[in-house]
Amino acid sequence: MIPEYVDSELSINQNKKVEEHIKTCPDCKKYFNEIKGVKEFISSSAFYDLSFDKAKKLAKLVREKNIEIHPTLIPKPIWSRWQFISIISVLAILLLGVLLLQFYKPLYTFHKMESAELAEDLTKGLSTTEEAVSKEFGNGEDTVEGEVKDEEVAEAEQSVVTEEGIVERELITIKPGVLVPQPIITVSENDYTQNYIDEFFTNQKSEERISTEETIEQILPIDTNQVLLIKDDYDKILYKSIKSKVLQFPHFDENLKILESEIYKYLTGQEQLPEKFPLLIFSVEKARFEGKDAFIISGIGPGKDFEKDKLTKQFVCVIEAGTNKMLHLKTID
Amino acid sequence: MTIKFKREKINDEKLIRYYTRGDEEALVQLVKRHQKNIYNLSFRFMNNSQDAWDATQETFIRLIKRAKSFKGASKFSTWLYRITCNVCKDILIKRKKLISDSYEELKLTEKVTYKNRFNEVSNRILEAEETDKVQNLLQKLPQNLRIVIVLNDIYDLKYKEISEILNIPLGTVKSRISRSREILRNILKEEKEQKIDF
Numbered sequence: 001m002i003p004e005y006v007d008s009e010l011s012i013n014q015n016k017k018v019e020e021h022i023k024t025c026p027d028c029k030k031y032f033n034e035i036k037g038v039k040e041f042i043s044s045s046a047f048y049d050l051s052f053d054k055a056k057k058l059a060k061l062v063r064e065k066n067i068e069i070h071p072t073l074i075p076k077p078i079w080s081r082w083q084f085i086s087i088i089s090v091l092a093i094l095l096l097g098v099l100l101l102q103f104y105k106p107l108y109t110f111h112k113m114e115s116a117e118l119a120e121d122l123t124k125g126l127s128t129t130e131e132a133v134s135k136e137f138g139n140g141e142d143t144v145e146g147e148v149k150d151e152e153v154a155e156a157e158q159s160v161v162t163e164e165g166i167v168e169r170e171l172i173t174i175k176p177g178v179l180v181p182q183p184i185i186t187v188s189e190n191d192y193t194q195n196y197i198d199e200f201f202t203n204q205k206s207e208e209r210i211s212t213e214e215t216i217e218q219i220l221p222i223d224t225n226q227v228l229l230i231k232d233d234y235d236k237i238l239y240k241s242i243k244s245k246v247l248q249f250p251h252f253d254e255n256l257k258i259l260e261s262e263i264y265k266y267l268t269g270q271e272q273l274p275e276k277f278p279l280l281i282f283s284v285e286k287a288r289f290e291g292k293d294a295f296i297i298s299g300i301g302p303g304k305d306f307e308k309d310k311l312t313k314q315f316v317c318v319i320e321a322g323t324n325k326m327l328h329l330k331t332i333d
Numbered sequence: 334m335t336i337k338f339k340r341e342k343i344n345d346e347k348l349i350r351y352y353t354r355g356d357e358e359a360l361v362q363l364v365k366r367h368q369k370n371i372y373n374l375s376f377r378f379m380n381n382s383q384d385a386w387d388a389t390q391e392t393f394i395r396l397i398k399r400a401k402s403f404k405g406a407s408k409f410s411t412w413l414y415r416i417t418c419n420v421c422k423d424i425l426i427k428r429k430k431l432i433s434d435s436y437e438e439l440k441l442t443e444k445v446t447y448k449n450r451f452n453e454v455s456n457r458i459l460e461a462e463e464t465d466k467v468q469n470l471l472q473k474l475p476q477n478l479r480i481v482i483v484l485n486d487i488y489d490l491k492y493k494e495i496s497e498i499l500n501i502p503l504g505t506v507k508s509r510i511s512r513s514r515e516i517l518r519n520i521l522k523e524e525k526e527q528k529i530d531f
Contacts, residue, residue: 003511007485009492038517042486045467048376049369054386062364062393112399 006035191288192296194328196317199257218277262326267313289318289327345409353400360400365412370488371417377419377483380472381413384428391420408496414488415498418480425476473520478513485510 004010005018022029050058260279264269279301287296298316318328340348351359354402368389374387395416403412415508471479484490484498499506 003514004492004507006514007510009507034518034522035514038514038521039486041521042467042471042482042517043489045487047369047487048373048382048385050372050386050389054372055368058368058390058393059361059364059391062360062397265433 002032003035006032006039021308191291192294192318193290194318197289197296197318197328198330263297263299263315263317263329266329267303267315267331289320292320292327294318294320294327348406349400349403349409350405353403360397363396363409367413368393370410371413374414374417374483374488375421377468377471377487378418378476378480379424380468384424388417388420388424391424392417392526395420411490411494411497414484414490415500418498420478470517470520474513474516478509478516481506481509482513482517 001014001018003009005015008015010018022032039300060331261273264273264279279299287294289296296316296318298314300314303313315329315331317330319326340351340359340389342361343351343362345363345366348359348363350404352363372385372389376385377393379385379388392413396413399416403409471483474482480499481495484491484495490498492503492510496503496506501509
């Protein structure tokens, strides 16, 4: 039992028994000490270890053997589980994308439809006004003034068509009291800033988007009874607003009335307004400007040499909705 | 997503499982951790560095081959020592056969070249440098007793573990240990007496 006692392989009770026996028996004590000595001697031995080179060699061997022997043994890499999940998620995202596109498409077409309807409305409006105009002119044929106007308009129309050769361009004359087509109002959800508008305006200028300047010059001086509705190359509608006609615009009439006079004052530097003044409004856009509800209005008006009655100054201005306070105005000669 | 973990802190049983799932670095970690023990055990068995090296290599090759067969019934180290012991035994059996074969060849030719002699001598010198007193003492034991005492005293393994490694009954382990202790005790006693005589 002593070798087992030395190796501490005995139970607690057996251990106790051996301990007690060793205390009393000198032979066993001697034997125990010798066995213990043997164990200590053996366990004191040096631990042989691989040299650095051999350890390196072994690592290399293990790595190489690993590939040589084991392509089949390696069952599945850990990432294979993730691979499955990732493929599923990618598919899910794709499916979601397709579904979203499906939802998006009708919205897009609706938007298009809306603009198409608007265009139709405009043309309808035009036709009705043309009819109205012809009727009006039919009634007032006897008057000399009417004749003069008619000739003037005809001249203008000819010049536009012959020189520019753009079919879309239309020129309509409307007498006061006749309904004008819907105002050109584009509603945008954009929140503009002063810088944006300045930049946009100069870009517009540089790109010569407002290319009708020359044709406008040809038409002018404008008869104050005329309302011009001109489509440019980009289908942008240019609208000539006349003081008397402004009133007929629902919702914007008051705003535009005040606006036009203010813009005119600003452009010409005159305090007193003439009874009739020429001013072209290209577009009225309802938008957010620096956190406020506002109308962004662009157009062209006379410069300080207004006596010539020529529209030379392009402008863009921002007016706060409700208060009619001018927030921003920029002009380019 | 990758999860970073330190393989140094993971136990052997988990590492071998990782390896069977394809984590090859886990195997490298296992080799790093056990190469010293395996080499040392092989050295005790084979008693020379070259054979110990061969046995170490073979052990790890077998580990790679049989990694999947480790079910975790015993400790990984126990399992690995068993492989080592089997490898050493296999090598020794082969060696015996080779020696007997070459001895017969020698008998036939009866020629030992000078070069061979030189190699033999130089090898012995090298071995003598590497071996210590304990190893010399252990060499005096028969192989089956030697391995038991090595596992018990140097590797601090319990009788049960030794019986698992060598695949022998617990009683056999006990008897072999007491027998080998007895032999060693007598040898040491004789040496002491010889020293006193001087």
